[in-house]
Amino acid sequence: MSATVAMILALAVGTYAFRLVGPVLHGRIDISPRVQELLSTGAVVLLVALLATGALTETGHFAGWARPAGVLVGGLLAWRRAPFVVVVLGAAGTTALLRAAGLA
Structure with missing residues (x-):
């Protein structure tokens, strides 16, 4: 068994x-309650870090x-409770227009 397969199995288990x-x-x-609050805050911080890294x-x-x-x-549209399709198209459209304008 290769190391890759072993790692995948270990992660699956x-x-x-x-x-x-x-x-x-x-x-x-x-x-x-303090630990529950810390866990909730930690989840939000992790999601924001992932968003910032990806963005x-x-x-x-x-x-x-x-x-x-x-x-x-996209975040502003989601915050304003726009439909998901509008959020995705707004974010993609904004990015595409700015890239087409040379602001890569």
Whole structure:
């Protein structure tokens, strides 16, 4: 078995175990409100970090101004509760127009 296959199997088992822990331990462990708050905050911080990394970088370098502008427009449309299709088309359209204008 190659190292790649072994790693994929290990990650699959870990993912399954992680998903199984919730239903198995539900109601058996009490988590303090402070820890619940920290976990919620940590999830938001992780999502924002992933968004920032995806929006601002490409192959380890700054992606240019068009992509962050598109993400900003998409975020504003989502915040205004626009339909998903409008959010995606607005973000993609903004990015495409700025790239066509030479603001890659």
